[in-house]
């Protein structure tokens with residue numbers, strides 16, 4: 408796929424992705440429609456997102472608060488039932504904006520972020536659903552709580568800030584098979600009584616569904632290749 412590829416086939420790629428998810432649900436013996444497709448629209452302008460909305464899709468993922476703030480309020484006027492997911496790193500000074508804009512935040516990974524979110528949630532009376540990002544590959548450059556610290560992090564978020572979580576999220580290392588990372592995330596979630604598993608992207612979402620994903624985050628398979636950062 409090239410970056411100049413027209414995106415007027417977004418609805419057909421979206422439909423193909425949904426179909427592949429439904430197929431993976433069936434072959435894993437899971438209930439049809441159990442998995443939420445978060446269509447990752449980062450870097451794509453509102454004009455490219457609109458066809459997916461017109462096709463009836465409502466769950467979208469963005470990785471930057473500022474970009475989402477520029478794109479989504481206008482789209483939301485026309486599609487008020489949109490569900491917006493923050494899937495990128497969050498700075499504590501953006502917590503207020505994130506709580507105001509997003510319905511689900513997948514990337515809670517530090518006490519400072521937890522505290523900033525808790526105070527923004529109190530102030531605004533909004534409660535976005537929360538996931539803890541886990542650095543399953545323990546990669547030094549990557550965000551996320553190390554696996555061995557997940558239980559304690561969840562407990563301190565609960566005890567110190569009154570935060571409850573829907574689940575865990577991971578981004579496996581690019582050069583490793585994703586399945587062991589998905590299985591580890593599932594194990595950590597079960598141990599903590601969490602039902603949500605945000606895992607799986609364009610290249611591996613079917614495998615993630617087979618291993619229990621409740622949310623897959625798929626971008627390029629729907630919107631086309633993104634320009635390299």
Ligand SMILES: *Cc1c(COP(=O)(O)O)cnc(C)c1O
Pocket residue numbers: 447449470494495578608609610624625626627628
């Ligand atoms: C960009 C991104 C995705 C989507 O990646 P694709 O390979 O385009 O499907 C999923 N999750 C996160 C956290 C991302 O930043």
